[in-house]
Amino acid sequence: MNKIKFSKMHSLGNDFIVIYETQTVSEIFNFKESQIRRMADRKKGIGADQILLVKKLDNSEEKFQYKIFNADGGEVEQCGNGARCVKKFLFDKGFWTNNNLILVARENEFSVQSKNNEDFIVSLKVHGTQPDDVGLDSTISKKIGKGETPFL
Helix, strand or coil: CCCCCEEEEEECEEEEEEEECCCCHHHCCCCCCHHHHHHCCCCCCCCCEEEEEEECCCCCCCCEEEEEEEECEEEEEECCHHHHHHHHHHHHHCCCCCCCEEEEECEEEEEEEEEEEEEEEEEEECCCHHHHHHCCCCCCCCCCCCCCEECC
């Protein structure tokens, strides 16, 4: 049976499995949805809200690739609590010891800052604040049925 090293981490009520992705790890664990679900399962696996993969980006001195998988196996774009754990993980393992870190998740690039690997600040991308930006109906309230009281 093949084995991979991982860390189990927690941040503000979320728990994560954090893995530093090497060539060997990629060969053993190909990160299929079924493998992610099995690993994240709280009764039959390790159990986690998300599985986080991190590795140094090729051709970059200061950026790390950051892959985020929900427990259902789907990959997502960003997770602030996970980014905090990744920063601490990289520092504790000696992969990155500077106070500022740049993570790249899919097309998103964001920074994680800390002082002495404590008190983390994560700068996430804001995707939009208008109803159309997030797929909401712009109607705030609408009268339904008879009467004068609007149903919100």
